[in-house]
Structure formats: structure tokens, C-alpha cells
Amino acid sequence: MSQVGVVRVAVDRGRCCGSGNCVVAAPEVFDQDDTDGLVLLRRPEPPPEAAERVRRAVEVCPAGAIRLTSTTQP
Amino acid sequence: MTATAATDLPLWPASTLDHGPFALLDEEQRHRLAGPVTRVRLPTGAPAWLVTRHADVRQVLRHPGLSADLERPGFPLLRPLPPQSEPDRQGGFIRMDGEEHSRLRRMLTAEFMIKNVRRIEPLIQQTVDAALADLAAAGPPADLVETFALPVPSIVICHLLGVPYADHDFFQVRSRTLLDRTTSMELVRAHAQELRDYLRELVVARHHDADGDDLISRLVRDRVATGQLTVDELVGMALLLLVAGHETTANMIGLSTLLLLREPGRFAALRESPHRAAELVEELLRYLSVVRTGLPRLALVDAEIGGQVIRAGEGVIAVLSLANRDPEVFDDPEEFDPYRQAHQHLAFGFGVHQCIGQPLARAELRIALVGLADRFPTLRAAVVPQQVSTRDTSVVFGLNNLQVTW
Numbered sequence: 001m002s003q004v005g006v007v008r009v010a011v012d013r014g015r016c017c018g019s020g021n022c023v024v025a026a027p028e029v030f031d032q033d034d035t036d037g038l039v040l041l042r043r044p045e046p047p048p049e050a051a052e053r054v055r056r057a058v059e060v061c062p063a064g065a066i067r068l069t070s071t072t073q074p
Numbered sequence: 075m076t077a078t079a080a081t082d083l084p085l086w087p088a089s090t091l092d093h094g095p096f097a098l099l100d101e102e103q104r105h106r107l108a109g110p111v112t113r114v115r116l117p118t119g120a121p122a123w124l125v126t127r128h129a130d131v132r133q134v135l136r137h138p139g140l141s142a143d144l145e146r147p148g149f150p151l152l153r154p155l156p157p158q159s160e161p162d163r164q165g166g167f168i169r170m171d172g173e174e175h176s177r178l179r180r181m182l183t184a185e186f187m188i189k190n191v192r193r194i195e196p197l198i199q200q201t202v203d204a205a206l207a208d209l210a211a212a213g214p215p216a217d218l219v220e221t222f223a224l225p226v227p228s229i230v231i232c233h234l235l236g237v238p239y240a241d242h243d244f245f246q247v248r249s250r251t252l253l254d255r256t257t258s259m260e261l262v263r264a265h266a267q268e269l270r271d272y273l274r275e276l277v278v279a280r281h282h283d284a285d286g287d288d289l290i291s292r293l294v295r296d297r298v299a300t301g302q303l304t305v306d307e308l309v310g311m312a313l314l315l316l317v318a319g320h321e322t323t324a325n326m327i328g329l330s331t332l333l334l335l336r337e338p339g340r341f342a343a344l345r346e347s348p349h350r351a352a353e354l355v356e357e358l359l360r361y362l363s364v365v366r367t368g369l370p371r372l373a374l375v376d377a378e379i380g381g382q383v384i385r386a387g388e389g390v391i392a393v394l395s396l397a398n399r400d401p402e403v404f405d406d407p408e409e410f411d412p413y414r415q416a417h418q419h420l421a422f423g424f425g426v427h428q429c430i431g432q433p434l435a436r437a438e439l440r441i442a443l444v445g446l447a448d449r450f451p452t453l454r455a456a457v458v459p460q461q462v463s464t465r466d467t468s469v470v471f472g473l474n475n476l477q478v479t480w
């Protein structure tokens with residue numbers, strides 16, 4: 001994991017239980033829908049400085065609703 | 075494997091008597107329960123698997139084949155429960171699985187999400203300020219549980235739901251019997267029924283006048299009137315929120331105060347660095363883990379947890395409090411370390427049932443504790459921790475009272 005990668009985020013609203021943990025971890029990347037409280041992705045490709053917080057969001061998501069695919073930069 | 079008679083297995087919940095409010099188990103119990111997954115005997119006599127490691131507890135609580143439905147035969151109950159009639163099962167989504175669960179939970183998630191809790195912070199602040207004034211008028215000395223820790227979350231949840239706080243004696247007594255593992259089946263049944271009848275009256279009254287800005291009124295308007303939700307379901311949801319919404323947070327406020335007062339510097343830090351109170355609250359949640367005895371689940375399929383095969387039909391107890399002291403995840407887990415990064419704690423559970431009220435609970439704890447330290451900088455416990463009376467038989471651990479002076 002020494003290379004700097006571009007992190008791509010995907011969320012599964014079908015699995016999300018609206019805990020909001022991702023919003024606490026990385027507010028610039030995740031939000032919650034005003035009507036149903038489920039996750040909304042603000043930035044599918046978060047900036048590198050948010051990568052650590054996004055990883056934390058994955059870790060604290062109780063429903064396993066966040067996936068990361070990191071493509072290593074050439 | 076040699077068959078062990080259930081009576082030879084260690085009992086869970088283990089007795090915590092005489093350990094003081096902050097120790098989870100004594101050495102001998104720890105020894106007996108050592109091992110990531112162990113076989114235990116429940117108070118009902120039934121055996122179950124006890125799961126204690128952080129990673130394993132997460133796996134249990136996120137596993138789609140492990141059910142939270144305590145009506146299923148073989149469910150690892152921590153105490154015998156009376157059978158429920160069909161209308162009485164409605165709405166209590168904490169023990170539902172799959173679609174049935176998500177359908178109801180999703181009607182509430184937006185209500186309790188962080189943005190909305192931020193909006194009600196002024197209400198929490200006002201409630202805290204008023205309770206602090208009551209505390210000042212009551213002492214010194216005074217009982218912090220009775221005059222502060224319990225009223226704050228009770229008033230807030232009443233306000234949000236649209237339940238008159240004036241009735242607090244009625245529902246607090248009954249919530250407590252529902253949470254106490256030693257309550258007889260008859261009393262559980264009677265008290266649950268009385269609470270339902272009480273809430274049903276409130277719901278029915280809202281049918282005639284649903285203009286209110288409270289949660290019950292909103293659900294009557296938006297969900298019941300539109301045929302998406304039945305009255306029985308709404309009653310069950312309101313019951314769950316009322317019970318879950320005050321006892322847990324109240325116990326956290328009481329225990330947190332006692333813990334912080336043990337070292338004056340910690341309590342003072344709340345005043346000096348209120349901006350760090352949110353971090354402190356996470357460590358309090360981890361260290362105190364009030365849902366101490368863990369979350370029961372029933373395996374519907376064979377599952378491997380922590381190297382142990384759990385067979386379909388067997389019960390599992392995911393022990394949040396021990397997972398929150400797992401050295402794999404938390405350095406020096408037995409130490410209370412105010413500003414450690416405790417965000418991985420499992421005090422609110424994990425998986426799709428993870429506490430829906432956590433943003434509210436966090437805000438209440440932070441505002442209550444900072445308010446207390448501000449208003450009573452010289453606060454001290456009038457008893458030593460070993461002498462406080464603790465709620466050992468409740469599903470939610472806490473203090474019965476806490477005499478304080480200033």
C-alpha cells in the first residue's frame with residue numbers, strides 16, 4: 001500500500017441502515033438523504049487527502065454498504 | 075468432542091457483584107470464559123456460544139444468517155419471556171430480520187440522523203440547563219441520577235416523540251421492569267401491556283389532531299393515514315423508542331460522571347477543553363459499554379465465527395463490552411484513556427440493528443457532561459465507587475443513584 005492510489009467509492013443503498021457513521025468519518029464524501037436517511041455519495045472519487053477518512057468510513061459502516069476500489073495511478 | 079452437561083458450563087451473564095461499577099469480570103470468570111468463542115449456560119438453562127472478540131462480534135452482528143427475532147424457537151433468551159400476541163409483536167423492529175426490519179427502521183432513520191439531531195441541540199441544551207438548575211436547588215448533596223441523568227434524556231425523547239413528560243413515573247417504572255432480567259414473566263407482560271395501552275391512546279388522539287410537530291404526529295400523518303403503517307406498528311415503534319431512548323443514555327450519564335470524578339483532572343478537562351468532549355464521549359461509550367451482557371442472536375444457518383462452527387438452531391451472544399476491551403483493537407484496553415481514538419467501539423452494536431439513536435445519544439452525553447462540569451466545577455461524588463448501588467440485573471447497566479456534592 002505504499003503507492004498512492006485513486007480511491008473510488010461505491011455505496012449500496014439497499015444495504016445501508018442509515019447509521020450515519022460514514023458521514024461522521026468523511027463528511028465531504030458521504031451524506032444522508034433528507035427523506036429516508038440513507039447514504040448519499042457526494043464524491044465517488046474523493047481527493048487523496050480524504051482517503052484515510054474514507055477507509056475509516058468503510059471500517060465503521062455497520063451494514064457493509066461501502067465499497068472501495070482503488071486504482072493505482074500510473 | 076465430549077458432551078458437557080449444560081449445568082457444568084459457566085453461567086452468562088456472569089455475576090458482577092462486588093466488582094465495582096467499572097470492572098467487567100473477575101480473574102476467575104475471565105479464565106473460565108477465555109477463548110474467542112466459548113460455550114456458556116444462560117439463566118434459562120439453555121446453552122449458547124459466547125463471542126467476545128471485536129472482529130468476531132462484528133461478524134456475528136453483520137451476519138445475515140443470524141436472527142434477532144426472539145420469538146423463534148431456540149432463541150438464546152437471557153431470561154424467559156412471555157409469549158406475545160400478534161398485535162403486540164408489531165412495530166418492535168429491534169427483534170425483526172430482513173425486509174420486515176428495514177421497512178420500519180427506514181421510516182425513522184431520517185428523523186435521528188446527525189443533521190436533524192444538530193437541529194435539536196438547542197432543545198437538548200435547554201433541557202440540560204433546566205436540569206442543572208434543579209440539581210442546584212436540590213442540594214448539596216443531591217442524587218445526580220434522579221435529578222439530572224434520568225430527566226435529561228427522558229425529557230428529550232418525550233419531546234421528540236410527543237409523549238407528555240408529566241407521565242414519566244409511569245413509563246420509567248415500566249421501562250425498567252422490561253429491561254430487568256429478574257422481572258417475572260407476568261410483570262413483564264402486564265407492564266408491556268400498560269405501556270402499549272398508554273401509547274395507543276396517544277396515537278389515537280393524534281388521529282383527531284395530527285398537526286403536531288412531534289414524531290408520533292408525523293408518523294400518523296405521513297404513514298398511518300397513507301396506509302403504510304398500522305396503529306399497532308406505530309405503537310410498537312413508539313414503545314421501542316421510549317424505552318431505548320432514555321434508560322441507556324441516562325445510565326451512561328450517571329456512570330460517566332462517577333468515572334470522571336474519580337480523577338478530578340478528567341472532570342476539569344470537560345470545562346477546559348469542551349471541543350474535545352466528543353472524543354471523550356467515544357471513550358466513555360467504549361469503556362462503560364452499558365449494554366454489558368451482550369446482544370443475543372439465533373443461527374438460522376451454519377456459520378463459522380472465530381474458528382468455531384455455530385450450527386443452525388444454536389444461540390450466540392455477542393458481548394459488546396468484552397469486544398470493546400479487545401487488545402487486538404485497543405491498546406491497554408482496561409485503561410480509560412480519554413483521548414484515545416475509540417471510534418471503533420461497538421457500544422451501539424453493529425450490523426443493521428446498530429443503534430438508530432446514536433447521534434442523539436452522543437449529543438445528549440456531550441451537552442450533559444460539559445454542562446455539568448461548567449455549572450458545578452467543584453462537583454464530587456459523596457460515595458466511593460465500590461459503594462454505589464448498581465443495576466446488575468438490567469440489560470442496560472447503570473447506577474441506581476449517585477450522591478454528589480459541591
Ligand code: HEM
Pocket residue numbers: 142167168169179186231314315318319320322323326364365369421422423424426427428429430431432434435
Ligand atoms: C448511550 C446510549 C445508547 C446506547 C449505549 C444504545 C445501545 C444500543 C444497542 C447496543 C443497540 C443494538 C441492539 C441490537 O442489535 O439488538 C441499540 C438499538 C437501538 N437503539 Fe439504542 N442505545 C442508546 C441510545 C438510544 C437512544 C437515545 C435511542 C432513541 C432514539 C435509541 C434507540 C434505539 C433503537 C430504536 C434501536 C433498535 C434499532 C434496530 O433494531 O434497527 N437508543 N441501541
Ligand code: SF4
Pocket residue numbers: 011015016017018019020021022023030038039057060061062063064065066
Ligand atoms: S455508515 Fe454504512 S450504514 Fe451507516 S449511513 Fe453510511 S453507508 Fe449507511
